[in-house]
Every structure is written in C-alpha cells, then in structure tokens.
Amino acid sequence: MDFSLSEDQRALRSGMRELLAGRFGRERMRAAAEGGGGVDRGLWAELGAAGFFALRLPETEGGVGLGLPESVLLFEEAGRVLLPGPLVATHLAAGVVKGAAEGRAVVTVVDRSGPVADLAGADAVLVLGDAVSLAAGDSTRAAAVAVRSVDPLTALHRPARPVTCTEALPQLSPRTLRYEGALLTAAEQLGSAAMSTETAVQHARGRQQFGVAIGSFQAVKHLCAQMLVRTELARAAVYAAAVTGDPVETAGAKLLADEAAVRNARDCLQVHGGMGFTWEADVHLHLKRAWLRSGRWLTAAEAEELLARDLGAGERAGPD
Structure with a gap:
C-alpha cells in the first residue's frame, strides 16, 4: 500500500x-x-x-x-x-x-x-x-x-x-465514534513520538562529552534508531487504518502508536540525561501526555482483546 x-x-x-x-x-x-x-x-x-x-x-x-x-x-x-x-x-x-x-x-x-x-x-x-x-x-x-x-x-x-x-444523537454510532476517536488519538501519539525522536536526535548532535557529540556513542545511536523504527511502524499502521477504517487495524494502530509515544519519550529522557527530568525541559511533558492518551477511547487491554478475537476467528476459519 x-x-x-x-x-x-x-x-x-x-x-x-x-x-x-x-x-x-x-x-x-x-x-x-x-x-x-x-x-x-x-x-x-x-x-x-x-x-x-x-x-x-x-x-x-x-x-x-x-x-x-x-x-x-x-x-x-x-x-x-x-x-x-x-x-x-x-x-x-x-x-x-x-x-x-x-x-x-x-x-x-x-x-x-x-x-x-x-x-x-x-x-x-x-x-x-x-x-x-x-x-x-x-x-x-x-x-x-x-x-x-x-x-x-x-x-x-x-x-x-x-x-x-x-x-x-441517533445519527452518531457509539462504535464508530469510539474507533474514530481511538484512531485520531493514535495520530496524536504518532506526532508526539516523532517529536520525541527529533528532539533526541537534535540533543545528541549538540550535546558534547569527552570532546565529542554524544550522538557518536553507540548506545545513544541505538536509542535514536529504535525511536525512529517505532515511529515509522506506528505511522504505517495509523495511515493504513485511516485508509481502511477497519476496527481491527485501528486497534493495532492504537497499540503501536501508544507504545511509540511512551517508549520514545522515555528514551528521549535517557538521551537528555538528568536534565530531561527537570521541569525546564519539555521531554517529560510528552511522556505525561502519552501516558494519558494511552487510556483514551481504546485501552491497550481492549485493543489486545479485539486483535485476539480477530486472530481466533481467522484460525477457526482455517486456510483458504
């Protein structure tokens, strides 16, 4: 696609x-x-x-x-x-x-x-x-x-x-509203995950220790690379669910976007070191918003249950 x-x-x-x-x-x-x-x-x-x-x-x-x-x-x-x-x-x-x-x-x-x-x-x-x-x-x-x-x-x-x-409001379906709400919330999580990645990379390029940028250290490179991978996986899932409107794909997108937003914010904190936890930095705000959004419209437990039911239905149907 x-x-x-x-x-x-x-x-x-x-x-x-x-x-x-x-x-x-x-x-x-x-x-x-x-x-x-x-x-x-x-x-x-x-x-x-x-x-x-x-x-x-x-x-x-x-x-x-x-x-x-x-x-x-x-x-x-x-x-x-x-x-x-x-x-x-x-x-x-x-x-x-x-x-x-x-x-x-x-x-x-x-x-x-x-x-x-x-x-x-x-x-x-x-x-x-x-x-x-x-x-x-x-x-x-x-x-x-x-x-x-x-x-x-x-x-x-x-x-x-x-x-x-x-x-x-009979013109609104609660089921449709919940899944569309979950997808739009996943899109917000995606934007936050992308911003956390960009913030971490920018800091890694500018912050120096031992006379070199910390972005040259392998551990920091790995953190930033993992953040990018999570973001792009979530992006593909969110964009796909937006095209198909499928509830199961929406559930998968919400799970991936929640994970990307929360884990990327945590890794961004690690890249920033101790200063990332201070009020003056913006990193913790992304983490706190990601925690809050992850419980909105479709929780992880609800999304996992929906995906499990769909997988179970496919197994019962057997191969084509």
Whole structure:
C-alpha cells in the first residue's frame, strides 16, 4: 500500500504546522502547562476557521469535504506540539453539536467511569453508552470536581453526580465514534513520538562529552534508531487504518502508536540525561501526555482483546 502523501495533503499538513507554530509555540505551550492546561478559546476559534473541526463535513454543510486520512494528518501535527483541549471529541461532534465545526463550542466526552478531560470548560458533553447522547455543558460544569492530572496540559474532572442527558444523537454510532476517536488519538501519539525522536536526535548532535557529540556513542545511536523504527511502524499502521477504517487495524494502530509515544519519550529522557527530568525541559511533558492518551477511547487491554478475537476467528476459519 502506497502511503505517499499527495500535494494537497502535504500542503494541508504544512499549513497546520505553520498555524500551530505561530499560535502555539513553545512559550505558549509552557505558559499553558504552568497554568494547568485548559482551552485557549482564541486558538480554538482559529482552528475552527482553518477547518480543523469541520474537515470531514460536506462542503454543502460548511465543511471542507475531506476524509479520515486528512484528519489524521492534522491530529498528528496537534500531537507534535502537545496542543491541549478535547480536540478529538470536538472534531467528532462537528455538524451535530452547534458551534463545534466553527470552533465556537468546546465538546468533551464521557465514556466509562474515568475522569473527564476539560469538563469544567466544555460547552457540551457527548455521553457514550449503548447510544450517544448529549448533555449541556452548563449543567455539568457546576458538578465538576477537579482531579489531579498527570499531564499539566490536561485538566481532569469527575462529575459529582450522574450526567443528565438532554438530547439523544441517533445519527452518531457509539462504535464508530469510539474507533474514530481511538484512531485520531493514535495520530496524536504518532506526532508526539516523532517529536520525541527529533528532539533526541537534535540533543545528541549538540550535546558534547569527552570532546565529542554524544550522538557518536553507540548506545545513544541505538536509542535514536529504535525511536525512529517505532515511529515509522506506528505511522504505517495509523495511515493504513485511516485508509481502511477497519476496527481491527485501528486497534493495532492504537497499540503501536501508544507504545511509540511512551517508549520514545522515555528514551528521549535517557538521551537528555538528568536534565530531561527537570521541569525546564519539555521531554517529560510528552511522556505525561502519552501516558494519558494511552487510556483514551481504546485501552491497550481492549485493543489486545479485539486483535485476539480477530486472530481466533481467522484460525477457526482455517486456510483458504
């Protein structure tokens, strides 16, 4: 399968990278981390104007009319810069929740019983169960109890009481929503894994010990090479799942992307040595976000179970 990007796809990715570099550079990211995360409404609106949330809506509905592969490219860029906020839920809610497509509304999601990201700042809440329902943000904000988050860029809350749904959304399938959410989260993990690799290589080239760059040491070379391999394996899996939309391939992509993001961040810490663990370095922020994302939409246990069932079904069917 050829995963070479078209000229339009490269332009789309380049445009999003330039937008994020100008509006969410390192200083802005560090300020957000020190402020406890949350959504920058101005940037959210700019993302909406750029078509980030409405990318897959038909042009007749005010969207861009592109597909899941293009969405993956944008979420990969968001993952590179650790862009905070419930990007995935808002993207999935575009065209269904008023204002989500334009970036005027922030939408988060309640799934299972874990903490909810950005619940206190959301305008609307998708509730996933046997069906998809919608809850108004003002009714959930008042009952949001802050939970300590491992990721300083992601504010977590627990609802103090059960979320009251105001509207059923039969046009949304919970199964489709979960797998698309998992794939877009995997794309964010892919972007983070790639950034960790680039950061490690850059540091290895510039940092010197014993009069030479530490990148000349075999142990450091091996770490960087392994990081690149993990990233490219995850990239192939994520891009393939974006093309096919297959749940099993999505599960495999999420597993590989989670592993790449977490292990690459850890190896990047090793390349940086003791300074990588300090607050002043950005490396630990990628590791903390990777830990948090790995439990979102599709956990490792759920993905492994899905893959095991698929393999078992293939064995029972026997050879062709």
